[in-house]
Amino acid sequence: MVSDSPSSSDAPPAKSWPAGGLEVVATCPVCGEGERELAHAGVRDRVFACAPGEWNLYRCLACGSGFLDPRPTVATIGLAYASYFTHASAEGVGQPPRSAWRRYRVAQRNAYLNLNYGYRLTPAAARIPRWLSTERRQRWEKHCGYLRFAGPGARLLDIGCGNGRFLLQMRALGWDVSGVEPDAKSAAAAVAAGLKVRVGPLQTGLLPDAHFDAVTLNHVIEHLHDPIAVLRMALRSLKPGGALSVATPNFEAAGHRLFGPDWFPLDPPRHLVLFTPASLRRVLVRAGFEPEGTLRLRLDARGIFTHCVRLAAGGSHPSSKASLVSTSWLRTRWLARKADRQTRENPGLAEELVLLARRPAATAA
């Protein structure tokens, strides 16, 4: 079954993954240790419902990361992307707003990013509203990938840029943008939007050395067979002191504890590795980066929980907590508010991890 959008359908993929298209993952892809426990058995692609097969997801006992074993090989993983959201066009992103209300909001956002992130955007509101909700602040900060502006002509690379939506946003903020994208269909959408995008596998030697002021990996690292190799490639491509911004689902999220196998960001078999706050920091250090001390706060449980509740209602896993979770809109909101409150106290419970890091200024990569 092929669908164009996330589906709550519980219809099982018809076949198993092609013979010879699987590889064994003997040790943790993040830390290299071998001790692990089974976190979820027999999970299936219920998000896009286009990938055949059932998958076992393990938790590394050394670093806490999650990983599939066995998993699709590099040669066959494309089967899992037969239908994917980044195939859609990003037309209209980065264009000036049409309505007066949107123009007013954008002027406020510009003022906020100018003051806090060093941008030089116009038109900017004379002052930022005295009171701003955490949600609005983080929406504005997410808009620039939590990156300080590195000056006119500063170069930004988005690894796994998909249809180029984020690059179009960043170009409108003043960056000189380019991307790399392994999925041909998504890359074609980005090129059609007028972006410089290189199509092909994310491999060593693909990028110029010490060229970019910032590199972003926005919900990409969890899709990679060899996250460390790609991070090292990103490190080399950054100028010394250049910034890396990584966003990825949090394996220790409040939602994962609540929804178990119905936690939608498990997304097998596209998500090969799932990180915890500690293991994400660890993998960045292992690749040569200097990560920031704290995570960027993200309160966004509602969007994730809405999908989880749909999956839970499908109830296709014997261990599903569907009976515990009402499908009502009100209950979803209540659960999400509670999770966001917990996350305010402890950002390590956020649904999404956002961590910034730098290429060390003094040492060679």
Ligand SMILES: [Zn+2]
């Ligand atoms: Zn590990």
